[in-house]
Amino acid sequence: MPLLSGEHSLFFDELALTLTSGLTWIPLYLTLFFVVVKNNETMMQILLAVLAAGVCILLADGMADGIIKPMAMRLRPLNDPDVRPLLDIVPGVANKNYSFFSAHASNTMSLCVFFSLLMRNWRLTVGMVVWSLVNCWTRIYLGMHYPSDIAVGLLWGATVGTGVYYGYRYFYFKVTDRLHFISSQYTRTGYALADINLVVNVLLLISLYAIFRALILA
Numbered sequence: 001m002p003l004l005s006g007e008h009s010l011f012f013d014e015l016a017l018t019l020t021s022g023l024t025w026i027p028l029y030l031t032l033f034f035v036v037v038k039n040n041e042t043m044m045q046i047l048l049a050v051l052a053a054g055v056c057i058l059l060a061d062g063m064a065d066g067i068i069k070p071m072a073m074r075l076r077p078l079n080d081p082d083v084r085p086l087l088d089i090v091p092g093v094a095n096k097n098y099s100f101f102s103a104h105a106s107n108t109m110s111l112c113v114f115f116s117l118l119m120r121n122w123r124l125t126v127g128m129v130v131w132s133l134v135n136c137w138t139r140i141y142l143g144m145h146y147p148s149d150i151a152v153g154l155l156w157g158a159t160v161g162t163g164v165y166y167g168y169r170y171f172y173f174k175v176t177d178r179l180h181f182i183s184s185q186y187t188r189t190g191y192a193l194a195d196i197n198l199v200v201n202v203l204l205l206i207s208l209y210a211i212f213r214a215l216i217l218a
Contacts, residue, residue, distance in 0.1 A: 010218035011215065015214035036050065049168065060109075063106070078143035101150075104135050106160065108131060116129075120188055121191070123200050132157075
């Protein structure tokens with residue numbers, strides 16, 4: 001299908017390779033950390049948020065790569081001798097790990113849900129959802145996952161993100177008074193809209209960088 005499995009398009013090949021790399025998204029992670037630090041008043045509050053994000057990755061990735069993949073032993077599309085001939089494999093893509101289910105999908109969706117619930121802003125939510133889905137697209141395009149791998153990964157990631165957030169919320173209110181922010185400059189959980197916009201702008205800039213890089217290398 002168009003855009004779902006390499007079509008000898010150098011532009012989309014390079015775009016997918018750039019967007020699927022964890023290094024590409026380091027500015028996003030640093031920005032989220034900066035926003036958490038700036039919008040929390042105590043070290044305990046900051047540590048709780050950072051720890052919760054880490055638990056999201058631990059549970060999402062640990063379940064996918066540490067437990068389910070070794071049990072299911074489902075070959076990736078690009079490694080399946082029956083499927084590989086049907087794909088246009090992007091040069092340089094290789095992975096001997098198993099396919100079911102997608103750690104990329106579960107990791108990104110767990111962070112997406114956690115930070116969306118944490119910061120409570122629709123712009124951030126839209127941006128983070130698109131970020132997660134773009135990562136999912138790259139995995140299908142590069143022949144690393146089947147759509148079912150992605151669907152289960154997204155479901156598990158959303159479950160983890162939601163569960164971790166409510167665990168974070170329980171401990172947060174053990175060390176912090178229940179405050180309600182009523183201001184046009186803050187979300188109702190106390191995050192400055194200017195900082196939310198910073199995260200969204202970083203997402204946009206990274207996307208533009210990936211597109212520009214693909215155009216140059218194609």
